[in-house]
Amino acid sequence: xxxxxxxxxxxxxxxxxxxxxxxxxxxxxxxxxxxxxxxxxxxxxxxxxxxxxxxxxxxxxxxxxxxxxxxxxxxxxxxxxxxxxxxxxxxxxxxxxxxxxxxxxxxxxxxxxxxxxxxxxxxxxxxxxxxxxxxxxxxxxxxxxxxxxxxxxxxxxxxxxxxxxxxxxxxxxxxxxxxxxxxxxxxxxxxxxxxxxxxxxxxxxxxxxxxxxxxxxxxxxxxxxxxxxxxxx
Amino acid sequence: xxxxxxxxxxxxxxxxxxxxxxxxxxxxxxxxxxxxxxxxxxxxxxxxxxxxxxxxxxxxxxxxxxxxxxxxxxxxxxxxxxxxxxxxxxxxxxxxxxxxxxxxxxxxxxxxxxxxxxxxxxxxxxxxxxxxxxxxxxxxxxxxxxxxxxxxxxxxxxxxxxxxxxxxxxxxxxxxxxxxxxxxxxxxxxxxxxxxxxxxxxxxxxxxxxxxxxxxxxxxxxxxxxxxxxxxxxxxxxxxxxxxxxxxxxxxxxxxxxxxxxxxxxxxxxxxxxxxxxxxxxxxxxxxx
Numbered sequence: 001x002x003x004x005x006x007x008x009x010x011x012x013x014x015x016x017x018x019x020x021x022x023x024x025x026x027x028x029x030x031x032x033x034x035x036x037x038x039x040x041x042x043x044x045x046x047x048x049x050x051x052x053x054x055x056x057x058x059x060x061x062x063x064x065x066x067x068x069x070x071x072x073x074x075x076x077x078x079x080x081x082x083x084x085x086x087x088x089x090x091x092x093x094x095x096x097x098x099x100x101x102x103x104x105x106x107x108x109x110x111x112x113x114x115x116x117x118x119x120x121x122x123x124x125x126x127x128x129x130x131x132x133x134x135x136x137x138x139x140x141x142x143x144x145x146x147x148x149x150x151x152x153x154x155x156x157x158x159x160x161x162x163x164x165x166x167x168x169x170x171x172x173x174x175x176x177x178x179x180x181x182x183x184x185x186x187x188x189x190x191x192x193x194x195x196x197x198x199x200x201x202x203x204x205x206x207x208x209x210x211x212x213x214x215x216x217x218x219x220x221x222x223x224x225x226x227x228x229x230x231x232x233x
Numbered sequence: 234x235x236x237x238x239x240x241x242x243x244x245x246x247x248x249x250x251x252x253x254x255x256x257x258x259x260x261x262x263x264x265x266x267x268x269x270x271x272x273x274x275x276x277x278x279x280x281x282x283x284x285x286x287x288x289x290x291x292x293x294x295x296x297x298x299x300x301x302x303x304x305x306x307x308x309x310x311x312x313x314x315x316x317x318x319x320x321x322x323x324x325x326x327x328x329x330x331x332x333x334x335x336x337x338x339x340x341x342x343x344x345x346x347x348x349x350x351x352x353x354x355x356x357x358x359x360x361x362x363x364x365x366x367x368x369x370x371x372x373x374x375x376x377x378x379x380x381x382x383x384x385x386x387x388x389x390x391x392x393x394x395x396x397x398x399x400x401x402x403x404x405x406x407x408x409x410x411x412x413x414x415x416x417x418x419x420x421x422x423x424x425x426x427x428x429x430x431x432x433x434x435x436x437x438x439x440x441x442x443x444x445x446x447x448x449x450x451x452x453x454x455x456x457x458x459x460x461x462x463x464x465x466x467x468x469x470x471x472x473x474x475x476x477x478x479x480x481x482x483x484x485x486x487x488x489x490x491x492x493x494x495x496x497x498x499x500x501x502x503x504x505x506x507x508x509x510x511x512x513x514x515x516x517x518x519x520x521x522x
Contacts, residue, residue, distance in 0.1 A: 004455065006383055009386065010459060011462060013386070014416055015462070017417075018463065018464060018468075022466075088356070089354045090356040117273075117274050134352075180274045181274065184277070187279055188285055190285070
């Protein structure tokens with residue numbers, strides 16, 4: 001019967017298609033595991049800045065992280081080799097979480113080193129990703145932005161711990177930085193997606209840091225704002 | 234910097250830490266002065282906003298086109314359902330009209346979607362047009378089945394959604410743009426088709442076309458057979474579709490059974506009633522558009 005032969009062809013063609021895709025997904029999964037492993041290692045390294053927020057210690061952690069970012073480049077290159085052209089978004093759910101985490105760690109490292117915001121291009125370059133889809137395996141803008149929001153959360157914690165260990169300047173710096181980030185994010189028209197939800201949490205980070213600044217200022221602990229006079233007690 | 238609030242300048246004397254307030258004000262001022270339009274961060278975020286807007290806008294445009302595809306495809310399906318095979322010329326008329334309308338959808342709506350996808354990764358926007366694409370495939374395969382009792386391969390359908398672009402005067406070469414017919418989308422559309430075929434089978438009984446029932450049943454069985462054979466672990470939608478398909482198939486098979494068993498004892502025009510009464514649960518009707 002004519003239909004039976006056509007059906008069989010549909011069956012074999014589709015089964016072949018699924019099989020190839022599953023094979024590819026398995027290879028991608030393996031590569032992504034490597035990236036996630038590195039992300040966890042770097043996270044552990046960066047947790048040390050909370051324990052010992054002295055600037056030279058912080059920079060040591062940053063250097064350590066930088067070495068690991070270089071390893072990411074190899075893995076992203078291997079990942080890029082697996083993914084066919086124009087199918088980035090067919091599979092990107094598989095590495096999205098890892099990329100967001102790594103973007104966060106890069107921008108955190110950059111801030112701790114320079115006090116500035118790591119640009120989109122800088123983060124892409126650090127991880128070995130292209131800044132534009134047309135140029136190859138790229139950094140997705142929303143992943144970069146999600147990374148920034150994770151960084152803001154981490155900095156809120158860092159501000160707390162800086163004060164605890166006697167560094168009263170840093171929370172001021174952080175407050176200025178995160179407020180600016182907040183102002184920037186407010187310029188975006190976000191849809192009701194996960195980026196929007198994470199952005200909604202940013203205001204709590206902003207508030208927490210402002211409270212820290214208040215605590216520090218009201219007790220005259222800020223060396224920068226004049227003398228440490230005891231008028232406030 | 235001034236210390237404290239100054240003796241004569243502050244209202245009320247109940248705040249003892251005038252110094253603290255002043256310091257806090259200064260701290261906040263410093264921050265807010267620096268958040269101005271020329272800040273680097275603000276500038277880059279304005280760029281980000283444009284980028285995100287462009288993507289969202291494109292997504293929305295494709296969603297609108299996809300909705301139009303869905304509506305028209307459903308109407309084409311209803312049109313095809315009105316076919317009564319005993320009236321050949323009417324059948325041909327209806328099929329011609331259906332084909333014409335399918336071609337319109339291809340030439341207008343899907344070409345517009347293809348234009349939106351030029352230079353983009355189509356998978357980034359797949360969710361925007363997946364529903365329309367599946368509904369169209371349902372209509373297209375239904376039409377083809379009524380013509381030739383077989384359905385086109387997705388490669389065939391892809392040809393209808395591929396559009397030649399002529400070479401421009403500016404030197405761009407002749408090329409092709411297309412709306413991708415992913416094999417998974419195709420299969421899910423075919424899964425939906427089985428629901429329509431079941432409906433047709435039941436309508437055929439009402440029209441006395443008992444041979445058509447058997448033909449439909451046989452075809453449906455073929456489709457279910459391959460669905461049952463796919464290894465679609467990890468593709469969630471297939472599980473549900475296969476489950477529904479099995480029920481459609483069972484209903485169709487029961488219809489054929491009833492025809493076989495009672496066909497000789499019940500006059501044709503009462504057969505439809507007999508079949509309705511023999512069917513177990515009244516199916517949830519999805520409702521017509």
